[in-house]
Amino acid sequence: MTILMRRPYSISNGMRTIRDIPVFENIPILVRAALNVPVANGAVVNDYRLRRALPTIRFLAERGAKVVLISHIGEQGTETLEPVARALGKLISGVSFFGETIGERARGTVRELAPRNVLVLENLRRNKGERTNDRAFAKELAALADVFVEDSFDTCHRPHASIVGVPELLPSYVGLLLEEEVRELSQALTPKHPAFAVIGGAKFSTKEAVLTTLLDAYDQVFVGGALANDFFKASGREVGKSLVSDFDPERMKKVLSNPKLVLPVDSLVIPASAVGSLDARAQARVASPGEVRSDEVILDHGPGTSALLASLAAKAKTILWNGPLGNYENGFIDATDALARAVAASGAHSVIGGGDTVAAIENLGILSRFSFVSTGGGAMLDFLAKGTLPGIDVLGNHPSA
Numbered sequence: 001m002t003i004l005m006r007r008p009y010s011i012s013n014g015m016r017t018i019r020d021i022p023v024f025e026n027i028p029i030l031v032r033a034a035l036n037v038p039v040a041n042g043a044v045v046n047d048y049r050l051r052r053a054l055p056t057i058r059f060l061a062e063r064g065a066k067v068v069l070i071s072h073i074g075e076q077g078t079e080t081l082e083p084v085a086r087a088l089g090k091l092i093s094g095v096s097f098f099g100e101t102i103g104e105r106a107r108g109t110v111r112e113l114a115p116r117n118v119l120v121l122e123n124l125r126r127n128k129g130e131r132t133n134d135r136a137f138a139k140e141l142a143a144l145a146d147v148f149v150e151d152s153f154d155t156c157h158r159p160h161a162s163i164v165g166v167p168e169l170l171p172s173y174v175g176l177l178l179e180e181e182v183r184e185l186s187q188a189l190t191p192k193h194p195a196f197a198v199i200g201g202a203k204f205s206t207k208e209a210v211l212t213t214l215l216d217a218y219d220q221v222f223v224g225g226a227l228a229n230d231f232f233k234a235s236g237r238e239v240g241k242s243l244v245s246d247f248d249p250e251r252m253k254k255v256l257s258n259p260k261l262v263l264p265v266d267s268l269v270i271p272a273s274a275v276g277s278l279d280a281r282a283q284a285r286v287a288s289p290g291e292v293r294s295d296e297v298i299l300d301h302g303p304g305t306s307a308l309l310a311s312l313a314a315k316a317k318t319i320l321w322n323g324p325l326g327n328y329e330n331g332f333i334d335a336t337d338a339l340a341r342a343v344a345a346s347g348a349h350s351v352i353g354g355g356d357t358v359a360a361i362e363n364l365g366i367l368s369r370f371s372f373v374s375t376g377g378g379a380m381l382d383f384l385a386k387g388t389l390p391g392i393d394v395l396g397n398h399p400s401a
Contacts, residue, residue: 015173015174015395016174016395017174017179018059018060018149018173018174020173021147024064025063025065026065026066026115027145028066028110028146029060029065029066029068029145029146029147029148030070030141031067031068031069031070031151031175032149032150032152032155032162032166033069033070033071033151034049034071034152034153034177034375035049035050035081035088036071036073036074037050037084037087039073039083039084043083043086043087044083044086046359046362047087049154049375050084050087050088050091051091052375053088054091055177056175056176057069058092059176060149061092061117061118062116065116066113066114066119067118067119068110068113068118068119069119071120072123072124072125073123073125077125077126077128079123079125080099080122080123081120081121082122084120094116095117096117096119096120097119097121098119098120098122100121101121101122101124102141103140106121107143110145121144124161124162129161130160131161132161133160133161134165137161137165138169139169141162141166142169145170146171147170147171147173148167148169148172149173149174149175150178150391151174151175151176151178152178152391153178153374154375154376154379156178156379156390156391156392157376157383157389163390163391164391164394167395168394173395174395177375180372181374181383184351184374185351185374185384186387188318188351189213190217191320191349192317193317194219195217195219195220195316195317195318196218196219196220196221196312196313196316197214197221197320197321198224198309198323198325198339199221199222199223199224199227199381200225200322200323201226201322201354202245203226203230204230204245204252204255205246205247206381208251209382210381210382210384211223211255212255213384213385214384215258218318218320219260220260221260221262222263223261223262223263224305224323224335225324225325225326226243226245226327227323228301229242229244229298230245231255231256231261231263232263232289234247234253234256237290237292238290238294239292240269240292240293240294240296240297241272241294241296242298243297262308264301264305265288265289265304265305265308266286266289266301266303266304267289267292267298267301267305268284268285268287268298268300268301268334268335269284269285269286269287269292269293269298269299270283270299271295271296271297272295272296272297273295275299276330280299281332287302299326299330299332300326300333300335301325301334305335306334306335306342309335310338310339310342313343313346316348317349318349318350319343319346319349320350321339321350322352322353322374322377322380323354323357324336324354324356324357325339328360333360336360337364340360340361340364341364341366344361344369349371350370350371351371352370352372352373352374353375353376353380353381354377358373
């Protein structure tokens with residue numbers, strides 16, 4: 001398959017940043033922010049994305065703008081951003097919450113907002129028009145403000161109303177976080193060599209494009225997580241009852257034959273009957289790719305693979321990593337944690353992304369030892385594969401200020 005990749009987007013080449021906004025004082029500015037953070041028992045349990053959103057919010061507020069934040073949270077469409085607003089209020093002053101997203105009451109609340117203050121509106125996905133990019137919903141959002149700022153890189157790959165609809169209706173600008181994401185990920189497409197990439201997660205069909213791009217740009221590309229199971233199966237190796245996806249054998253064969261591709265050399269497996277049990281880890285054993293039994297499940301990579309990855313990381317000048325290497329949410333964290341420590345110790349320019357990947361590094365307390373941490377998971381992969389995203393492209397076609 002031929003991958004048609006665009007030239008990486010340059011902020012200086014077609015997009016205006018918030019530094020270009022002509023007037024701030026008393027101007028309502030609508031900011032699409034990345035406020036989709038984990039919430040448990042009515043409280044935010046990880047405020048990493050909120051902290052990354054602060055530079056743009058502060059920049060606008062300090063110049064006298066009325067800052068109106070819109071975002072989604074969760075996947076059901078029923079979740080609320082109220083606890084997120086409370087958490088944000090602990091990081092920056094002047095934050096309030098309004099439990100609606102559009103309509104006269106929301107517009108009235110924006111009108112009453114004092115300059116330099118921040119208003120968080122309710123979850124965008126409570127309205128079905130957000131996901132369907134409904135024109136009427138986009139117009140309602142645009143009616144809230146005079147200027148639009150895109151700062152939610154993590155959703156720029158989605159053709160939603162707040163991402164691609166609103167920028168067609170308001171003068172639109174790039175926020176500081178989005179600017180940083182584009183700059184860093186564009187640089188990652190032309191890495192310093194030796195360059196080493198790691199792609200985890202699952203489903204070959206969703207990773208094929210980025211793997212093709214990285215195999216062209218990097219010296220070694222390691223495929224891990226459940227994604228590796230697809231490659232094992234395609235090469236005729238037993239994967240037992242492990243998670244595999246449907247894939248096109250011919251497309252897989254092309255990637256599998258690339259000499260830059262690196263696969264796990266051993267796996268941590270358990271009996272399928274032990275999945276979900278309290279003593280699952282106690283029943284684990286290390287198996288080479290050809291030794292997995294038909295009644296077993298691969299849930300992590302083994303120590304041989306971790307040693308291989310550490311060796312590749314130690315030699316690299318650039319390391320790109322997206323996606324965990326094991327069944328991380330169920331406690332199979334050894335390979336992911338080992339790679340995180342190896343990358344942190346490598347001295348290479350390191351670029352990482354993906355929610356579980358970032359969470360793993362945060363749990364180890366070594367986040368500051370990575371060169372750049374993307375707020376995007378799927379958005380990061382799509383940007384690397386295509387060099388741009390729908391929510392970025394539309395910003396180059398903005399109305400005049």
